[in-house]
Amino acid sequence: MKEVKVGVVGLGRLGSVYAENLAFKIPGCKLVAACSLDEKELEWAKDYLNVDFATTDYKKMIDEADIEAVAIVSSSPEHCWMIEYTLDAGKHVFCDKPLGCSLEECKRAEAAVERHPDKVFFLGFMRRYDPSYAHAKAQIDANKIGKPYLVKATGLDPEALVESCIKFSKTSGGIFIDAASHDIDLMRWFLGGEITEVYAAGTTFKHPEFTENGDTETGMAMLKLDNGTVAFLHVGRTAPHGYHTETEIVGTEGHIRVADVPWKDRTMVYDQYGARQEIIENFPQRFAEAYLLEMVDFIDCIQKDRKPELTVYDGTKATIVTYAITDSFHSGKAVKVEY
Amino acid sequence: MKEVKVGVVGLGRLGSVYAENLAFKIPGCKLVAACSLDEKELEWAKDYLNVDFATTDYKKMIDEADIEAVAIVSSSPEHCWMIEYTLDAGKHVFCDKPLGCSLEECKRAEAAVERHPDKVFFLGFMRRYDPSYAHAKAQIDANKIGKPYLVKATGLDPEALVESCIKFSKTSGGIFIDAASHDIDLMRWFLGGEITEVYAAGTTFKHPEFTENGDTETGMAMLKLDNGTVAFLHVGRTAPHGYHTETEIVGTEGHIRVADVPWKDRTMVYDQYGARQEIIENFPQRFAEAYLLEMVDFIDCIQKDRKPELTVYDGTKATIVTYAITDSFHSGKAVKVEY
Amino acid sequence: MKEVKVGVVGLGRLGSVYAENLAFKIPGCKLVAACSLDEKELEWAKDYLNVDFATTDYKKMIDEADIEAVAIVSSSPEHCWMIEYTLDAGKHVFCDKPLGCSLEECKRAEAAVERHPDKVFFLGFMRRYDPSYAHAKAQIDANKIGKPYLVKATGLDPEALVESCIKFSKTSGGIFIDAASHDIDLMRWFLGGEITEVYAAGTTFKHPEFTENGDTETGMAMLKLDNGTVAFLHVGRTAPHGYHTETEIVGTEGHIRVADVPWKDRTMVYDQYGARQEIIENFPQRFAEAYLLEMVDFIDCIQKDRKPELTVYDGTKATIVTYAITDSFHSGKAVKVEY
Amino acid sequence: MKEVKVGVVGLGRLGSVYAENLAFKIPGCKLVAACSLDEKELEWAKDYLNVDFATTDYKKMIDEADIEAVAIVSSSPEHCWMIEYTLDAGKHVFCDKPLGCSLEECKRAEAAVERHPDKVFFLGFMRRYDPSYAHAKAQIDANKIGKPYLVKATGLDPEALVESCIKFSKTSGGIFIDAASHDIDLMRWFLGGEITEVYAAGTTFKHPEFTENGDTETGMAMLKLDNGTVAFLHVGRTAPHGYHTETEIVGTEGHIRVADVPWKDRTMVYDQYGARQEIIENFPQRFAEAYLLEMVDFIDCIQKDRKPELTVYDGTKATIVTYAITDSFHSGKAVKVEY
Numbered sequence A, B, C, D: 001m002k003e004v005k006v007g008v009v010g011l012g013r014l015g016s017v018y019a020e021n022l023a024f025k026i027p028g029c030k031l032v033a034a035c036s037l038d039e040k041e042l043e044w045a046k047d048y049l050n051v052d053f054a055t056t057d058y059k060k061m062i063d064e065a066d067i068e069a070v071a072i073v074s075s076s077p078e079h080c081w082m083i084e085y086t087l088d089a090g091k092h093v094f095c096d097k098p099l100g101c102s103l104e105e106c107k108r109a110e111a112a113v114e115r116h117p118d119k120v121f122f123l124g125f126m127r128r129y130d131p132s133y134a135h136a137k138a139q140i141d142a143n144k145i146g147k148p149y150l151v152k153a154t155g156l157d158p159e160a161l162v163e164s165c166i167k168f169s170k171t172s173g174g175i176f177i178d179a180a181s182h183d184i185d186l187m188r189w190f191l192g193g194e195i196t197e198v199y200a201a202g203t204t205f206k207h208p209e210f211t212e213n214g215d216t217e218t219g220m221a222m223l224k225l226d227n228g229t230v231a232f233l234h235v236g237r238t239a240p241h242g243y244h245t246e247t248e249i250v251g252t253e254g255h256i257r258v259a260d261v262p263w264k265d266r267t268m269v270y271d272q273y274g275a276r277q278e279i280i281e282n283f284p285q286r287f288a289e290a291y292l293l294e295m296v297d298f299i300d301c302i303q304k305d306r307k308p309e310l311t312v313y314d315g316t317k318a319t320i321v322t323y324a325i326t327d328s329f330h331s332g333k334a335v336k337v338e339y
């Protein structure tokens, strides 16, 4: 099988994870180029990852580097124009979530994808590649839990990292836009329907800065889908115990719960605090395997000229729903989702 | 301490549990009278429980039996007039949930209670006496989880008993009225606020009879409280695994989950189905201890001339909220709760 | 059914539990007499339990009180002579474990039981009545786990109570005699064989007083049975987390584990210590239901003129094995068990 | 950092895992040569792993291939002479467990290692690299559980794979030699002492072929260590639920249990079988990360000219102990371990 030459843009918290995976852990590809606004990150890419080409100018990388594919892990507002530019340059695209930061941006990405049906466009909702989520989906598809009718989604960042959340909340568009897109995607995936109406609320009891920034510390929503199913959403940033991402799919013949205890590993300690499991600390730990497996699949799609399950439209829909929830939170009213 | 002489009305599924507890398991009281429409139940009360007085006529029991207190466990529409009649006859009253079947009934019960401030009126939301729920509340009160801001309540009857639920659904007023009052009471108890707005939905994918009866197989709701806190509700009658009552209280400094696995006992089996715990089968099993402990407290209130924590108004409020949720389910709209 | 009039001897840690059960919680019996060396305990029995007859002289209670049955919960060295005296006086006997403190004592008790085949002799290995252990046994008997070939038994008293263990260790005969008889009984029950050889060890790393008293802080043993099955034993008194009694039965087609987390109740807390369950604190909490159910069965045996499953010989065998383990611990050698 | 060129010998069940890791997943190394008796395996190495050099003749690989280091994952009887030959050829050695199949073999390996103090000799007890075991050890070293005084080790292969175990049992030397060396190594690691006496037993209730082959279906042992600590061992090949490797370390101030439920992933299913977790199927799944991490460390040792924690003597000791346990099983007597 021919080796795929790849470039990466964004070497931050998440981009560095992908870059390291592409450099060392994925058969069939070679990381040859990297782009970031940060010179230190570029040094690291050259020294540690051994990339040949490193630049702060994205267009330059696309135009000049010897690559067939790009992994876009830059800041969210950069995603859509980069998608367009890359596809138009005839290269395959992996783009991390969210697709875009507005419906307009998403539509531009959709158009670019439609212009290049021969290119792989791969959307990075990596949870679908997490072995536990994938296992849950396989059981649903095998009709092991009957008709899935309710999803309960919980996504809580750890209190330990709250400071960066507070800072970020000024510009992120709010917790639902920032943190809920994975959950929205999973709801649609597991329930097999489109979200039609949302009803949201939020609470801020610990860090008033969130309210001052027009955001909320935690957010809750109830969502109705067009096939009569329902979902609950609970997102937050102050989990005292660690990084807590939990999802339950309730079906007529069985329920599946993913990560009700988000343990760090297989140890259980019995001591003066009881019988206890330590909790995983952050998303790179929790989803390390998923980040790897989705990238393996991206490379495989390119090599086999195959289309991934996730499409650009899944990205648009998730974005639309997170905006509708945000509206509902602000207005206090149920909001119909318009696609 | 003087022995309290007690009568019981209702010897059905739940009444028989209370009657046996009163007859054999509670220090300081003696069950001397029983009332039921069912002659067989009365025979059992005479033979097995050794009651002196057995009748199908409630007023007769109140007027003639040598009792100071009554446990009302008759069908729900009988509760309020029995409360009135009993208090007016100068006797203490234990009444199981729900207080009444309409706001009007509840108001009449309230008036009766207010007329007799010297009598104990004890409302049977027994979950507050379950050791696990009581433990959760004690930790909240001791400020162990910071500010509780979200309750997630799940109450699922087992599929094994669905036939009786279907039959009952014609007259019960619907799943929220029938099954959610304990959850509503716990939400108010744990979150320390009053519910102001509700948004509901329901799904019926397995037993269309529920829809035909104007009811729903499962029900979901999101609830907003006047102190800015929030609650989720999920009720149903088709749990494939058994009787599943679970409650999570989410606070700023800790979360407490009650019965995420509603195990039957302390055994874990490792076999071809994995590592597994059997699930408890029904509410009498799950809350056996709570039914006992609340009755112990009722007798203790009488002996010590003490008022219980739960008041008649808690019963009215729970009733009002379950009606509001039912409205929201039928209208598809968020509904403000009017007290 | 005729009410059985019962007397109790021993109102200490455990005797008081039984006495309260007999007084208030068991249908078909009436506690009318109590005996203890402690006057305060007798006062409590008269005032709170309403016994008519209270004495420090056991023979007097047997000779004079209007009772048909006695629950013997006095100190262990008193068991066997009391069994003899009571049976010879024509009364039914419940006796808590251990049967006796030496083989000789046990043989005298056996003889007394054989002299009175018309009387109920009931041995208090209450774990067999614990719902979880009973459930495990029922599954074994229903051939759900194939051939059970290994039992792993763990019995740890909490560090919180270690002081009284240290004091008691001077006279108790050592940890195996004091603490292992329930485990021995369960091994025989679950594995269906007789123990033929034992190999033991002990460690004392925290409280040297145990060694000074000729005892050991914790004890371990491996046991071989005559049907080719095997058992592990681990007993101790310094569990940092609480009262930990755990038993695993390993079979060819399934394993059953009882109480791998000896939780206190159904709550799980998520906080800075992880996801954790509190641990039950002591044996009266852990086995409250078992103590009740075995006594219900004792009364039922008397009323129905029925023999219990456990016999006096089970008591003798458990005693013999604990002595053999103690020998092995002291000699450092494997010891054959002679019956 | 200079890239280390590596060869591998053995491309079987385990060797193929290592080979794939060395080829694709470990920074700083390059797999260039492979050796196996099986031509198909060599084809796979050339095609899929892109090795330049492939041979059935081990000495040829050592003599001719351009490699600095070798991973020995051939059948156990081949380990020691390969170690000698490789070290004497001036190359670094990774060798999987067991070190050798007899004390004599082990001593020859020791001598070779001593002859080449400048070379890395790395012994593959990969469990020490499993994140959960490593976490347990870190907590012990940080004195979180006080003095560890007891290890309970369980290692059960799944019934699903029993046929190959039966076949292998004719020549493997028996279950203790074949399956217990990891557990022995962990006992020594966690307890910090040397095993001095062992007492063993075995049961065969399902597959009499094991007995016919002079082996046993399951094996149990109790082990005493020179620092007064103790260990239990339970090994088997008929776990009905999957691959079950569990270890508990009991300390005076805390217990740590690793993998009491050997779950496959983070899902919990609630259905007619109860609340259950699927079990991991085999050792490559269970220890995938450990196999990777130990090899990362091997390469790092070479690059940094560092010695690993595990020495050749650890391999010898584990071998000696598994032989002593086997003796005890056959003789039925406690056996002193002679080093």
Ligand SMILES: NC(=O)c1ccc[n+]([C@@H]2O[C@H](COP(=O)([O-])OP(=O)(O)OC[C@H]3O[C@@H](n4cnc5c(N)ncnc54)[C@H](O)[C@@H]3O)[C@@H](O)[C@H]2O)c1
Residues within 6 Å of the ligand: A009, A010, A011, A012, A013, A014, A015, A035, A036, A037, A038, A041, A056, A058, A073, A074, A075, A076, A078, A096, A097, A098, A124, A125, A126, A283
């Ligand atoms: N899938 C997930 O679970 C997950 C988790 C975290 C972040 N993300 C997404 O990943 C993306 C990156 O997040 P992060 O946390 O790593 O951010 P970050 O701020 O840590 O890093 C952003 C990176 O993008 C680079 N960058 C930004 N604009 C650029 C431009 N114009 N040209 C070249 N480089 C540019 C920066 O130099 C930096 O290297 C975001 O879209 C975020 O939503 C996804």
Ligand SMILES: NC(=O)c1ccc[n+]([C@@H]2O[C@H](COP(=O)([O-])OP(=O)(O)OC[C@H]3O[C@@H](n4cnc5c(N)ncnc54)[C@H](O)[C@@H]3O)[C@@H](O)[C@H]2O)c1
Residues within 6 Å of the ligand: B009, B010, B011, B012, B013, B014, B015, B035, B036, B037, B038, B041, B056, B058, B073, B074, B075, B076, B078, B096, B097, B098, B124, B125, B126, B283
């Ligand atoms: N707290 C809980 O968890 C819980 C659980 C189940 C039921 N309940 C409540 O308990 C009450 C009884 O429920 P159940 O399931 O036992 O019902 P059931 O139908 O099994 O029994 C009803 C009993 O009331 C008696 N009764 C009805 N009308 C009477 C009258 N006019 N005079 C005398 N006796 C009369 C019947 O003879 C029967 O003995 C209901 O109000 C129900 O909501 C509470």
Ligand SMILES: NC(=O)c1ccc[n+]([C@@H]2O[C@H](COP(=O)([O-])OP(=O)(O)OC[C@H]3O[C@@H](n4cnc5c(N)ncnc54)[C@H](O)[C@@H]3O)[C@@H](O)[C@H]2O)c1
Residues within 6 Å of the ligand: C009, C010, C011, C012, C013, C014, C015, C035, C036, C037, C038, C041, C056, C058, C073, C074, C075, C076, C078, C096, C097, C098, C124, C125, C126, C283
């Ligand atoms: N089944 C179990 O799990 C379990 C648990 C604890 C104790 N036990 C057994 O129960 C028995 C009592 O233990 P405990 O912890 O309650 O002891 P304890 O020391 O607290 O109480 C002993 C009681 O026996 C009375 N007594 C002793 N000698 C007497 C005599 N000659 N005449 C009258 N009364 C006498 C004492 O006055 C006291 O009331 C022991 O045999 C013990 O092994 C069993």
Ligand SMILES: NC(=O)c1ccc[n+]([C@@H]2O[C@H](COP(=O)([O-])OP(=O)(O)OC[C@H]3O[C@@H](n4cnc5c(N)ncnc54)[C@H](O)[C@@H]3O)[C@@H](O)[C@H]2O)c1
Residues within 6 Å of the ligand: D009, D010, D011, D012, D013, D014, D015, D035, D036, D037, D038, D041, D056, D058, D073, D074, D075, D076, D078, D096, D097, D098, D124, D126, D283
């Ligand atoms: N660490 C662990 O958890 C673990 C697990 C399984 C096996 N092992 C060990 O790994 C080793 C291999 O086990 P396996 O299950 O992969 O065995 P296997 O039988 O599947 O494979 C053996 C491999 O060694 C090769 N081989 C044998 N003799 C050779 C020789 N003289 N020259 C060249 N190649 C030779 C064979 O061709 C084959 O590729 C054994 O020592 C075993 O004890 C360790």
